[in-house]
Amino acid sequence: MSSTAIGDGPPVEASARDGAVDGAVEGVSVQRVVVWRHGQTTWNAIGRFQGQADPPLDRVGQEQSRVAAGYLAVDPPDLILTSDLQRAASTAQALTRLIERPVRIEPRLREIELGAWQGLTRDEVAATYPEQYADWLDGRPPVDRGGESRAQLDARVMAALADIEVDHVLLVTHGGTARSIIETLLGLSHAGRWLAVLGNCQWSELQRYPGGWQLRAHNLAAPSETMLRPAGLRPDQVGDADVVADGLLPDGSTDDTALDDTALDDAGVGR
DSSP states (O other): OEEOOSSSSOOOSOBOGGGOOOGGGTTOOOSEEEEEEOOOBTTGGGTBOOTTOOOOBOHHHHHHHHHHHHHHTTSOOSEEEEOSSHHHHHHHHHHHTTSOOOEEEOGGGSOOOOGGGTTOBHHHHHHHOHHHHHHHHTTOOOTTOOSOOHHHHHHHHHHHHHTOOSSEEEEEEOHHHHHHHHHHHHTOOTTSOOSOOOOTTOEEEEEEETTEEEEEEEEEEOOOGGGOOOTTOOGGGSOGGGSEEOOOOTTOOOOHHHHTTOOSSTTOTTO
């Protein structure tokens, strides 16, 4: 794990292949994207697969949202887009209390539909669908799980991005959806586990350059209220310890604390 400040430091070494973008990214004109995962929910706390179920933020998630919003308000986007699920919409509301920016409810930013797994815990999935669970742990799409495929998820989130007409957007969304957005913009293959999953109420920043997209920061977090930036300071005026970020992990590995009952595949545990 490494520490970094939000702002204009060197970008994380991940970018679209040779400046090219996949067909799924064609038509996307936005220049800067902040992807913010919702705060902790009652189901996150017990490791239950959420998918498109709609549990609320718990008290921890409400506080996470409030504190993270203090960071994000320093560099406000032109537009906030949020999933219509209440865990994302409530997280977005914490930011809109601080800044006057337009907010759009966008159902296409929902989490992936999980079919038979939705509402089950990891242990329940492992016991009931052991072969599917083994595939998922190995990074393969679970066969016969139902719900959405990764390709379907990618298609709907890229369609949502293609409808954005501002330069700088903040997307309030979910773990699996965040992964889809980031990896698709960067042109990363679905075959590998390229990135550490976004923790609850953590965010990543992507910037478009003439050669393609770059991931400038990943898994940024507001570690505590006492470390909030004073009002009016730019992100690059703050020391390195102010925002904690999980670096890129080539094999997708991370510790249980960072994982926070989520996983790197599209299954969306607790997301």
